Amino acid sequence: MVTDVTDLYEAFGESRLPPGQRETDGFPVLSKGGTPAVDPSEWTFEAFGVVENPLSLSFDEFRELPSETQTQDFHCVTGWSKFDCLFTGVSFPTLAEHAGVDSDAVHVMFHSADGYTTDLPLDDCMRQEVLFAYGYDGEALPADHGGPLRVVTPHKYAYKGAKWVTGVEFLTERERGYWEQRGYSGTANPWNEERYG
Numbered sequence: 001m002v003t004d005v006t007d008l009y010e011a012f013g014e015s016r017l018p019p020g021q022r023e024t025d026g027f028p029v030l031s032k033g034g035t036p037a038v039d040p041s042e043w044t045f046e047a048f049g050v051v052e053n054p055l056s057l058s059f060d061e062f063r064e065l066p067s068e069t070q071t072q073d074f075h076c077v078t079g080w081s082k083f084d085c086l087f088t089g090v091s092f093p094t095l096a097e098h099a100g101v102d103s104d105a106v107h108v109m110f111h112s113a114d115g116y117t118t119d120l121p122l123d124d125c126m127r128q129e130v131l132f133a134y135g136y137d138g139e140a141l142p143a144d145h146g147g148p149l150r151v152v153t154p155h156k157y158a159y160k161g162a163k164w165v166t167g168v169e170f171l172t173e174r175e176r177g178y179w180e181q182r183g184y185s186g187t188a189n190p191w192n193e194e195r196y197g
């Protein structure tokens with residue numbers, strides 16, 4: 001079963017294509033450096049910070065979590081958007097439930113194998129369409145696009161979606177991620193053109 005969430009823009013703006021964006025057919029690769037070598041058999045995923053049940057999962061264990069497949073749009077802050085991406089993975093709320101997030105958690109930091117980090121308010125993460133994705137188009141997520149596991153955030157600019165994600169940290173106050181420390185928006189709503197600041 002595939003859930004189509006490409007209508008989520010209706011909660012944010014008039015048009016499916018956010019202002020200042022152009023639609024692209026391909027799927028560009030955008031990374032701050034190269035693609036890190038991640039061996040899925042060595043890889044572990046951690047959920048930590050203010051949680052009752054810190055998680056440390058192998059890739060096989062991660063894939064035993066309840067999963068879903070969604071059709072989503074993808075908006076890069078540099079100006080391209082890709083419609084109708086088919087991602088399979090575990091929703092953020094499902095993961096948060098397994099970790100038992102404490103009631104004083106308000107913010108989230110995602111950590112990646114290439115040293116990348118990105119942060120979001122917890123409320124912006126607790127949405128069904130925020131996925132820890134290991135599948136793309138019915139296949140394993142390609143390494144260039146963040147395989148074995150990445151985050152996707154169709155309601156935000158895509159820099160909020162950490163590729164090669166190795167962990168999610170629950171915080172009691174905001175900390176800033178890689179691009180957020182360099183002037184990019186903390187909230188990154190494409191329909192308000194929250195690119196900087």
Ligand SMILES: Nc1nc2c(c(=O)[nH]1)N[C@H]1C(S)=C(S)[C@@H](COP(=O)(O)O)O[C@H]1N2
Pocket residue numbers: 027028029030031032033075076077112113114116144145146158159160161162163164165
């Ligand atoms: N770990 C990591 N995640 C990352 C990045 C990165 O450099 N490292 N770049 C971000 C940016 S700016 C974008 S637009 C998307 C690009 O994803 P793609 O290469 O699959 O198109 O990944 C985001 N996640």
Ligand SMILES: [Mo]
Pocket residue numbers: 030076077078158159
């Ligand atoms: Mo981006």
